[in-house]
Amino acid sequence: MRSRILSVSVPVCVCTVVGCARQDNSADRANALDSYIDAVMERFEIPGLTLAVTRSDQVLYTGAFGVRSLDSGERMQAEYLFHMASVSKPFVATTA
Numbered sequence: 001m002r003s004r005i006l007s008v009s010v011p012v013c014v015c016t017v018v019g020c021a022r023q024d025n026s027a028d029r030a031n032a033l034d035s036y037i038d039a040v041m042e043r044f045e046i047p048g049l050t051l052a053v054t055r056s057d058q059v060l061y062t063g064a065f066g067v068r069s070l071d072s073g074e075r076m077q078a079e080y081l082f083h084m085a086s087v088s089k090p091f092v093a094t095t096a
Helices: 009-019 025-046 085-096
Strands: 048-055 058-064
Touching: 025 048, 025 058
Parallel strands: none
Antiparallel strands: 048 058
């Protein structure tokens, strides 16, 4: 199984979520975010990812994109957990 992590996509996704938050309808926000994530994944050849958007203690959005395994073609699911380790540091630095 081949995997790829692109930390450059993290700030871009965060900025997109902030930009989408200005829209009136949550369905519009979700559709805009889905379209954006699909485009970023295609451009950077990201095989799969999951995403959760939270505010305070509420989950505003969850999504799963692409495949978990290139070999089997198994689709990603929002419930999948990932080992983050030091990869979480850019998230904190971006949001601070």
